[in-house]
Amino acid sequence: MQVLTNTKFETVAFQWPNGFYSDGIHIGLRRHKKDFGWLFSKVPASAAGTYTTNQFQAAPTKLTKQMIDHNHQLQGLLLNSAIANSCTGAQGWQNALQEQTWLANKLAVAPDLIGVASTGLIGAQLPMDKIQNGLPQLTPTKSDAVTYAVLTTDKHPKTVCVQCELSGHLVTLTGFAKGSGMIHPKMATMLGFVTTDAQVDGDVLQSMLSTNVDSTFNQITVDGDTSTNDMVVTMANGLADNPSLEPGTTDYDIFNQALHYVLGQLAKQIAADGEGATKLVECNVTHAASDEDGQKIAKAIVGSNLVKAAIFGEDPNWGRIISTIGATDADIDIDTVDIEMNGIPLVQDSLAVDFDLAAVQGTLHDSQIMIDVDLHHGAASGQAWGCDLTYNYVKINASYHT
Amino acid sequence: MQVLTNTKFETVAFQWPNGFYSDGIHIGLRRHKKDFGWLFSKVPASAAGTYTTNQFQAAPTKLTKQMIDHNHQLQGLLLNSAIANSCTGAQGWQNALQEQTWLANKLAVAPDLIGVASTGLIGAQLPMDKIQNGLPQLTPTKSDAVTYAVLTTDKHPKTVCVQCELSGHLVTLTGFAKGSGMIHPKMATMLGFVTTDAQVDGDVLQSMLSTNVDSTFNQITVDGDTSTNDMVVTMANGLADNPSLEPGTTDYDIFNQALHYVLGQLAKQIAADGEGATKLVECNVTHAASDEDGQKIAKAIVGSNLVKAAIFGEDPNWGRIISTIGATDADIDIDTVDIEMNGIPLVQDSLAVDFDLAAVQGTLHDSQIMIDVDLHHGAASGQAWGCDLTYNYVKINASYHT
Known part of the structure; x- marks a missing residue:
């Protein structure tokens, strides 16, 4: 994929x-x-x-x-x-x-x-x-x-x-x-x-x-x-x-x-160019049980309002990412999930890594954010793209009058 | 329900x-x-x-x-x-x-x-x-x-x-x-x-x-x-x-x-009291084919970012409501959908009603918004509750730092 x-x-x-x-x-x-x-x-x-x-x-x-x-x-x-x-x-x-x-x-x-x-x-x-x-x-x-x-x-x-x-x-x-x-x-x-x-x-x-x-x-x-x-x-x-x-x-x-x-x-x-977007978010899921599971998880992550708002706030809030993974019905091993943001490991084996917060936040100023999820649970993969959730998204859609 | x-x-x-x-x-x-x-x-x-x-x-x-x-x-x-x-x-x-x-x-x-x-x-x-x-x-x-x-x-x-x-x-x-x-x-x-x-x-x-x-x-x-x-x-x-x-x-x-x-x-x-919310949105779906369909549609409507942003903007944007209904896999008749907002008919038989925009907008100042959907397609019903999508929701979730 x-x-x-x-x-x-x-x-x-x-x-x-x-x-x-x-x-x-x-x-x-x-x-x-x-x-x-x-x-x-x-x-x-x-x-x-x-x-x-x-x-x-x-x-x-x-x-x-x-x-x-x-x-x-x-x-x-x-x-x-x-x-x-x-x-x-x-x-x-x-x-x-x-x-x-x-x-x-x-x-x-x-x-x-x-x-x-x-x-x-x-x-x-x-x-x-x-x-x-x-x-x-x-x-x-x-x-x-x-x-x-x-x-x-x-x-x-x-x-x-x-x-x-x-x-x-x-x-x-x-x-x-x-x-x-x-x-x-x-x-x-x-x-x-x-x-x-x-x-x-x-x-x-x-x-x-x-x-x-x-x-x-x-x-x-x-x-x-x-x-x-x-x-x-x-x-x-x-x-x-x-x-x-x-x-x-x-x-x-x-x-x-x-x-x-x-x-x-x-x-x-x-x-x-999503409404109000300031950042493109790409999510790559690897070692999924099936391509369908990989795609489902990738799309759920880039689709989560909480993840999107955190990215707008330039906050590496991995708790929202792992919670989104768990909210899907994809076949996963809950003890083997790794998460990286812009190449910096945040989670290993489903547990927090002691990462350098300022370093990650520095990379989140970019207009392109990469989230990599390794499920260690198969040979398939999935990819999805989304954007951050911003004040302007709300503004555009609250003021687009009937 | x-x-x-x-x-x-x-x-x-x-x-x-x-x-x-x-x-x-x-x-x-x-x-x-x-x-x-x-x-x-x-x-x-x-x-x-x-x-x-x-x-x-x-x-x-x-x-x-x-x-x-x-x-x-x-x-x-x-x-x-x-x-x-x-x-x-x-x-x-x-x-x-x-x-x-x-x-x-x-x-x-x-x-x-x-x-x-x-x-x-x-x-x-x-x-x-x-x-x-x-x-x-x-x-x-x-x-x-x-x-x-x-x-x-x-x-x-x-x-x-x-x-x-x-x-x-x-x-x-x-x-x-x-x-x-x-x-x-x-x-x-x-x-x-x-x-x-x-x-x-x-x-x-x-x-x-x-x-x-x-x-x-x-x-x-x-x-x-x-x-x-x-x-x-x-x-x-x-x-x-x-x-x-x-x-x-x-x-x-x-x-x-x-x-x-x-x-x-x-x-x-x-x-x-949803994060950033200014309005409670209640959706009642009637004459659904099954309670499951009624609940699914009601929850999809109160869950749609577009509907939520429109309600924050006090805009009776029924196109977003009907589009949300159609995006579900519920069993519906696409020609018989009626939609009311705060008791004022906006859609009848899936077509626009010539409603008084100012009158509807007047009711949308309230802190409680009621969306009624009559599917004319069965005897079941469903109900769901949500809130509007506001600048403050984005602010709260962009600034809740890790």
């Missing part, structure tokens, strides 16, 4: 893969910032998605899932922030369908190749006049404007771009995402998008995405809330012209590692 | 049941406040307990559980705050046993009639010299000093006292508890104690306690953390001389309702 780093791909400056175009503009959903955008491939792309497990799945999430499940193909996506089109009933569903039709017409493609994604306030209807007026203003650009158009309380866009060579063909993977509350993977919503010009069958892409999302996006938490609109969508348009990816091949492994890296980087960027 | 109110018992001013004595003093575990106390019955009492599900169960919790499980009898309890004697290994266990022996000697009873309870910082050893010196200072009083000695970050003690008549015999139930963080039923710890002079067999008492704790203490949440020291202990010394309580009798029902009331009141007092 480690994020693999591999010399077989490299991070590069932001750019779109071959054949992908996008735009982001302001149409008045937010006060001043960009709030509306599109993303499309000039040819139909293989597509895969993972979606919120919230029972109140928003209309755009439901619609996009239906399109991708249908034949794992997608060509264009219409995106907006400020309004989630969630808990909007029959009207909300009609509005999502209307958006789909409008974009299909603009791109002159079949509606089942079009997805929609919305993020923002739950319960409000989309102002369809603003969307209809905005649509002709969207142009096919190679800019990163769309990565701004999906933001809500995020302080900055989350993007990552890597390139690798598959059988001699240069392949680009470009991902972007928005956070930054109601993240357990809030306001209402985590959205992630990965585009690539790799050639890969939709079913293969879906399987790669699902597996990698489990160990990346599904292992971040800002506030323990799961929104109605969460969605990660990957589109692969094949324009890199590599031999189509098949499991068991070197190309598959390289691409899979690159995809894992892209998803992991976006996940970490979301956690680091 | 409603808290039953019943004219068959009445709340009275604080007093101890017949034969119960206690004391609370300062021995230097905390800076200035009372931190050490005892509670005992002049005769052995039937005893029942419920304990933390945290895998790192503290030494005092483990020891008291063993004593009660042994034959459901207890005569005395030694209590301290400031240090939890949790994650303290073999030394911690020896210290708990030493405390037990000391109190058994002082009371001249068998050690297996003695329990111990500690609350406070995890990982530190008890200063046994202070405890040994403190013990002779404890006197048998009828004061409420012990209800202060168990407090940590609590702003005030939690007590409740009711009386009822069982077959012509006046019976008193007196409960006290401490919160006020690491409550999902923090710092480290929820402790609750109920004393009564009712005559009731230990097994019967255990069954009544376990059932009632499920719908009271186990339905409160301050921060979603389950501590290593949580424990609710009930002692019944029989000095009221009522016929011993048997299931199926009127006396049993009256006492059971009184016990439920006492536990419910203590639970609500803990939630209202």
